[in-house]
Structures are given as C-alpha cells and as structure tokens.
Amino acid sequence: xxxxxxxxxxYANPKTCFFHVLFKASALAFYMLxxxxxxxxxxxxxITVVLAALDFWVVKNVSGRILVGxxxxxxxxxxxxxxxRFECLDHESLxxxxxxxxWLFWWTLYLNAIAWxxxxxxxxxxxxxxxxxxxGVCLSLAIANIIxxxxxxKDAKNKIQAFASRxxxxxxxxxxxxxxxxx
Amino acid sequence: MTPTELLxxxxxxxxxxxxxxxxxxxxxxxxxxxxxRMSTIGGLPPRMFTSPLGVGxxxxxxxxxxxFFFIVFLGLTLSWSAxxxxxxxxxxxxxxxxxxxxxxxxxxxLLGGHIIFFQSLSLLGYCLFPLDVEALICMMENNVILxxxxxxxxxAWSSWAAYPFMSSAVNLSRxxxxxxxxxxxxYDIIAASDPFYSTTVYFW
Numbered sequence: 001x002x003x004x005x006x007x008x009x010x011y012a013n014p015k016t017c018f019f020h021v022l023f024k025a026s027a028l029a030f031y032m033l034x035x036x037x038x039x040x041x042x043x044x045x046x047i048t049v050v051l052a053a054l055d056f057w058v059v060k061n062v063s064g065r066i067l068v069g070x071x072x073x074x075x076x077x078x079x080x081x082x083x084x085r086f087e088c089l090d091h092e093s094l095x096x097x098x099x100x101x102x103w104l105f106w107w108t109l110y111l112n113a114i115a116w117x118x119x120x121x122x123x124x125x126x127x128x129x130x131x132x133x134x135x136g137v138c139l140s141l142a143i144a145n146i147i148x149x150x151x152x153x154k155d156a157k158n159k160i161q162a163f164a165s166r167x168x169x170x171x172x173x174x175x176x177x178x179x180x181x182x183x
Numbered sequence: 184m185t186p187t188e189l190l191x192x193x194x195x196x197x198x199x200x201x202x203x204x205x206x207x208x209x210x211x212x213x214x215x216x217x218x219x220r221m222s223t224i225g226g227l228p229p230r231m232f233t234s235p236l237g238v239g240x241x242x243x244x245x246x247x248x249x250x251f252f253f254i255v256f257l258g259l260t261l262s263w264s265a266x267x268x269x270x271x272x273x274x275x276x277x278x279x280x281x282x283x284x285x286x287x288x289x290x291x292x293l294l295g296g297h298i299i300f301f302q303s304l305s306l307l308g309y310c311l312f313p314l315d316v317e318a319l320i321c322m323m324e325n326n327v328i329l330x331x332x333x334x335x336x337x338x339a340w341s342s343w344a345a346y347p348f349m350s351s352a353v354n355l356s357r358x359x360x361x362x363x364x365x366x367x368x369x370y371d372i373i374a375a376s377d378p379f380y381s382t383t384v385y386f387w
Contacts, residue, residue, distance in 0.1 A: 042273045045273065046255060046259070129274070130270065
C-alpha cells in the first residue's frame with residue numbers, strides 16, 4: 001500500500017515559463033527604474049518597446065504553443081482575403097497540459113496588461129505624453145496576445161458567459177458576447 | 184519491452200503526434216508549415232528589392248517586424264541629427280509615422296478600396312526603408328548637392344514602391360485621392376529630416 005503523499009505537480013516546461021516571464025518582467029522593471037539607468041527618453045523608449053516586442057514574439061510563437069497548446073495567426077489567401085486562424089490542441093494533448101504552466105501563462109498575461117494600464121494612468125495623470133506613447137505601444141502588444149489566445153480557447157465562450165452572468169448584469173454580458181463575435 | 188523484443192529490433196511505437204484543431208471543431212485543420220511569418224526576423228525580405236509589380240506571395244505574407252525597426256531607426260536618426268529637443272523629435276517621429284501609416288490605410292478603406300489593414304500597414308512600413316537610407320546619408324554628409332540628389336532619389340523610390348499597391352486597391356477615379364497623401368507624408372518626413380532642404384524650400 002502506498003502511503004506516501006502525492007508529489008506536488010511541478011512546472012513541465014521550466015525554461016519556457018522562465019522566458020515567458022522574463023521579457024515581461026524586464027520591460028516593466030526597466031520602465032519603472034528607467035531613471036536609474038538612463039536619462040535619455042529615447043533610450044528608455046527603444047529598450048522598453050524592444051523588450052515588449054520580444055515578449056510578444058516569445059508568447060505568441062513559443063510559450064503559447066508549449067505551455068497551453070494554443071496558436072493563432074493571420075494569413076492572406078489567394079483571393080486576397082484576410083483569414084485569422086485560431087487553433088488549439090486536440091483533447092488528449094490538452095489533457096496532458098500541465099496545470100501550473102497554464103496558470104502561470106494566463107495570470108502573467110493578465111497581470112502584465114494590468115500593470116501597463118496602471119502605468120498608463122500614472123502617465124496620463126502626470127500629462128507625460130512621451131511616456132504615454134511607450135505605455136500605449138506595450139499595452140497594445142499585451143492586449144493583442146490576450147485577445148488572440150482567448151479566441152483560441154475552446155471553452156472561452158463558456159468561461160466568458162459564466163464570468164459575465166456571475167458578476168455583471170445579463171444585459172452587459174450579451175453585449176460582450178456580440179462584441180467578441182464581431183471582432 | 185522485453186529483451187527479446189529489443190534483440191529482434193522492435194522499437195517503441197512513436198508517441199501520438201498532437202493535432203491542432205479549431206475551437207469547437209473536431210477535424211484537424213490543414214497543416215501549416217511551422218514558423219509563421221511573425222518569426223521571420225532573419226534576412227531582409229525579398230519584396231524590398233524586387234519590383235512591386237511582382238505581386239504574389241511576397242506581398243501576401245505581411246509582417247510588422249521590419250516596419251517597426253524602420254520606424255524606430257528613422258526616429259533614432261532624426262533624433263540624433265537634431266540639435267535640440269532630441270527626445271521630442273523621436274517621440275513625434277515615431278507617433279507621426281505610426282499614425283500616418285494607420286491613417287493612410289484608413290484613407291484607402293474609406294475611399295472604398297479593397298485592401299487589408301495589416302497588409303497595408305506592413306507595406307507602408309517597408310516603403311519607409313528609402314527614408315531610412317536618406318536620413319542616414321543626410322546625417323553623415325554635408326555636401327548640399329549630394330543631399331539634394333539623395334532626397335530626390337528617395338522621394339522617387341518611396342513613391343514608386345507604394346504606388347502599385349495603393350493604386351490597385353482603389354477605383355480609377357479615386358487613385359489620386361489615395362496616392363496624394365502617401366506622397367505628402369513621404370515628402371514631409373524628408374523635409375523634416377533634412378534641415379537644409381526645408382530651409383531652402385522655405386526661402387524659395
């Protein structure tokens with residue numbers, strides 16, 4: 001009889017998780033501590049935006065596929081129409097996805113966007129238009145990934161419905177649904 | 184596997200290859216070559232140096248990495264060559280170029296043209312490459328006549344690159360409406376990047 005405690009599930013892809021978090025954290029940290037490193041706005045802008053762009057690439061092409069088994073892209077077919085593709089892994093492979101990986105993926109994605117929004121509010125309040133530009137670029141990259149991956153999720157519609165009916169009035173939830181189907 | 188099986192050369196069955204499905208569907212979508220366009224950061228794409236009339240796959244595979252780099256590089260060169268307010272110059276250049284590309288695209292869409300938003304952004308971004316070259320040369324050179332020649336060549340090259348794509352998207356009657364703003368934006372950026380040029384025009 002096996003009396004030992006079940007082992008705590010570890011991260012299945014630690015390196016991917018690390019890179020997933022690395023560029024987000026560096027962009028945010030550099031932006032926050034920028035006055036310590038450089039006094040030129042241009043340097044701050046370029047480095048922050050480059051880090052945010054690297055993070056976008058890593059999340060979209062690497063950690064999305066490995067950590068949560070989702071991928072999305074755009075292609076233009078022969079007729080010149082733009083097609084957005086959102087795909088997820090099949091059932092068996094999805095079942096094998098590590099829960100900790102998935103939790104880390106989604107939470108860091110949302111926290112990143114929230115952090116940039118807070119920075120944006122600060123810049124807006126201080127009327128620093130230059131820094132608002134930096135925040136704007138980083139925020140759009142973050143939101144693009146969130147929207148892309150949310151559309152990949154099979155259960156996205158169900159989860160949004162459950163969230164909306166739980167916390168918001170039903171009228172608002174139906175508007176949200178129709179907005180998602182339009183995008 | 185038993186040792187006998189090993190000796191007989193039997194191998195383990197390969198793991199089931201994961202299938203990619205669209206949410207809500209059970210059938211596998213057509214397999215796409217891995218490594219989508221967003222990950223091509225490597226060599227310069229062919230479309231910058233081939234004739235834009237050679238439309239086809241090169242134009243369909245849009246990406247925004249090189250346009251992003253061109254905009255940042257142009258902002259950096261303009262900022263470097265500016266004598267005062269360097270950070271303001273950079274911010275304005277970046278915002279102007281990004282907003283300009285978006286507005287030019289919207290212009291074509293509002294004129295009833297048939298283009299795809301991101302493809303157009305990508306193409307206009309690539310058309311900024313001649314401006315990068317011009318800004319770099321004007322930053323390093325002091326010879327007035329050389330600068331004038333470079334400016335004219337750049338203007339022609341940028342317009343030549345953007346023309347086929349933009350003009351093919353709209354009706355014949357609205358071509359000028361679609362093309363003039365592109366030309367204007369290119370001209371304005373050149374005028375802004377070369378102080379001497381803008382001064383001569385001003386005095387003229």
